[in-house]
Amino acid sequence: MNVMITGAAGGLGRALANECGRRGYNLFLTDINAEGLLSLQRGLERQFGVTVTTKACDLTRAESVDEMLQIIDKHNIKFDMHLNIAGIDFEGGFMERAREKVVGIVALNNAATLRITHAILERRRADRPFTIVFVSSLASMFPMPLKATYAASKRFLLDFATSLRQELKDQNVNVLALCPGGMVTTPEAMQGITAQGIWGSITTNALEVVAYKTLERALAGKGTYVPGLINQVLCFLGRIIPRSWVATVVHWRWKSAQSKWLTNM
Amino acid sequence: MKTIVITGATSGIGLETARLLTLQGFNVLGVGRSKENCVKAEKDILSENPHAKVTFFIGDLMQQREVLHIAREIISYLNENCHGELHALINNAGCVRSWYMTTEEGYEQQFALNHLAGFILTHELLPMIVKAKGRIIMTSSTSHKGIKVHWDDVMLRRGYNPLIAYKQSKLCNVLFAKGLNDRYAATGIRAYAVDPGLVKTDIGNKQTGSLINFIWKLRKYRAVSPAIPAQTFAFLCGRHDAETSPPPPGLYYYLCKEKAYSKQVTSANATRLFALSEQLCGIRYETENVP
Numbered sequence: 001m002n003v004m005i006t007g008a009a010g011g012l013g014r015a016l017a018n019e020c021g022r023r024g025y026n027l028f029l030t031d032i033n034a035e036g037l038l039s040l041q042r043g044l045e046r047q048f049g050v051t052v053t054t055k056a057c058d059l060t061r062a063e064s065v066d067e068m069l070q071i072i073d074k075h076n077i078k079f080d081m082h083l084n085i086a087g088i089d090f091e092g093g094f095m096e097r098a099r100e101k102v103v104g105i106v107a108l109n110n111a112a113t114l115r116i117t118h119a120i121l122e123r124r125r126a127d128r129p130f131t132i133v134f135v136s137s138l139a140s141m142f143p144m145p146l147k148a149t150y151a152a153s154k155r156f157l158l159d160f161a162t163s164l165r166q167e168l169k170d171q172n173v174n175v176l177a178l179c180p181g182g183m184v185t186t187p188e189a190m191q192g193i194t195a196q197g198i199w200g201s202i203t204t205n206a207l208e209v210v211a212y213k214t215l216e217r218a219l220a221g222k223g224t225y226v227p228g229l230i231n232q233v234l235c236f237l238g239r240i241i242p243r244s245w246v247a248t249v250v251h252w253r254w255k256s257a258q259s260k261w262l263t264n265m
Numbered sequence: 266m267k268t269i270v271i272t273g274a275t276s277g278i279g280l281e282t283a284r285l286l287t288l289q290g291f292n293v294l295g296v297g298r299s300k301e302n303c304v305k306a307e308k309d310i311l312s313e314n315p316h317a318k319v320t321f322f323i324g325d326l327m328q329q330r331e332v333l334h335i336a337r338e339i340i341s342y343l344n345e346n347c348h349g350e351l352h353a354l355i356n357n358a359g360c361v362r363s364w365y366m367t368t369e370e371g372y373e374q375q376f377a378l379n380h381l382a383g384f385i386l387t388h389e390l391l392p393m394i395v396k397a398k399g400r401i402i403m404t405s406s407t408s409h410k411g412i413k414v415h416w417d418d419v420m421l422r423r424g425y426n427p428l429i430a431y432k433q434s435k436l437c438n439v440l441f442a443k444g445l446n447d448r449y450a451a452t453g454i455r456a457y458a459v460d461p462g463l464v465k466t467d468i469g470n471k472q473t474g475s476l477i478n479f480i481w482k483l484r485k486y487r488a489v490s491p492a493i494p495a496q497t498f499a500f501l502c503g504r505h506d507a508e509t510s511p512p513p514p515g516l517y518y519y520l521c522k523e524k525a526y527s528k529q530v531t532s533a534n535a536t537r538l539f540a541l542s543e544q545l546c547g548i549r550y551e552t553e554n555v556p
Contacts, residue, residue: 009369011367017371019422035330036369043369044371046547047420184364184366184474187472190364204364206364212422
């Protein structure tokens with residue numbers, strides 16, 4: 001099994017790379033952080049003895065992606081699985097954030113994700129099942145004032161994954177949208193979760209569990225994965241409560257959480 | 266002047282031990298994660314004892330490349346100032362986590378910092394410790410008891426329990442000391458693990474969630490000052506002016522006395538831990554041709 005992971009040097013990417021390594025899969029890892037990639041490659045090779053190839057890449061730049069594709073093609077690497085983990089989040093109100101940062105969210109979470117997914121699908125191994133994972137979010141289920149761009153970019157991925165899944169069904173491709181709550185991937189993420197108090201704690205998903213179950217469900221042909229019972233209930237509520245009400249509640253909650261968090265940073 | 270390296274020397278047990286050892290006349294090299302904390306700790310030590318010999322090295326021991334970087338810096342310091350001799354290395358830096366978090370290598374953080382960081386640093390500094398017939402001391406804990414090493418899943422990815430991960434890392438500290446003594450006793454060096462007791466430090470309040478934070482705050486009420494375990498470290502380091510102060514004979518110490526340790530601490534398990542850790546760190550502990 002040959003697996004491509006984007007955003008591999010981050011918290012969720014590393015957890016999934018570990019899970020793939022444990023299963024003996026060969027890995028092609030990319031991330032914008034070249035040093036982190038090399039460390040991870042060493043860690044995976046030492047732990048599992050699997051073949052790991054890495055190439056640092058800025059997925060939002062077409063030239064950078066092309067450079068990586070050239071390497072893939074030179075070695076004639078074909079893939080069985082593609083995990084789109086690279087993504088970015090910025091907290092705060094729309095007008096309080098720099099223009100380029102806001103646009104940057106969509107550039108990476110959406111435009112770059114489409115580019116690399118298209119490229120890797122073209123390089124799938126013939127006559128074998130293929131699996132794609134998109135990392136959407138619990139945030140995709142609701143309109144989220146103060147995280148508006150992020151939540152909408154994740155909504156895009158959820159809808160796109162659902163449609164693509166249908167499109168490629170008869171070509172032996174499965175597409176899974178992962179919709180986790182908060183995960184403790186970095187010290188900053190942990191501060192964010194702590195700032196949300198009890199809500200943060202109960203919607204937080206264990207990284208190692210999410211990594212394991214994501215692969216299990218994606219390989220079993222499932223379409224969406226919302227980790228955790230409480231998150232599943234929240235998703236359900238998000239569907240039946242009018243969206244404008246949800247927006248009001250979310251706005252009220254995030255305002256206090258973010259002011260606590262951002263002043264602590 | 267005898268030199269001692271202490272990791273995690275900017276707060277808690279490490280800082281108290283550094284303070285005590287400088288008072289006793291040792292040259293102390295502290296390692297800390299942030300420059301800010303290192304500067305503060307140095308000021309703290311010098312304010313009490315203006316003649317203290319103390320130098321800080323900055324780096325995040327959670328990441329292996331930073332461990333190697335710090336090791337190189339310490340080695341060049343020792344070569345320039347101490348005839349390449351290191352009297353003692355105190356592997357004290359440690360952490361508590363509430364969740365499964367990984368290092369750059371993808372290793373579980375408590376295992377990586379509490380055990381692997383010391384394993385690499387000791388490897389790098391070993392020739393200088395051997396030259397001084399020095400000591401290597403690990404900050405372990407009584408919580409190393411009542412657990413086995415999860416050999417088939419040492420990062421505890423399946424059913425991660427932060428307390429189990431902590432306990433396992435502390436068992437590894439004792440096993441590492443045991444393994445060092447098994448391999449290098451003939452060279453005149455000696456390794457120990459210290460049970461500091463329940464100490465008033467912030468280890469459970471750094472980068473942890475609300476539950477562990479809360480429990481740790483409660484526990485601190487019946488905890489002792491870090492000055493208490495500092496005595497045990499100083500005891501194991503011996504006197505700085507003695508030409509040859511014979512190293513204490515035991516392995517596991519609490520309040521300057523030998524104490525019983527887990528039955529899991531066997532030579533076989535120590536050997537197994539050495540092999541696994543060597544694999545995970547990409548290094549090899551030579552047992553032949555040691556000076």
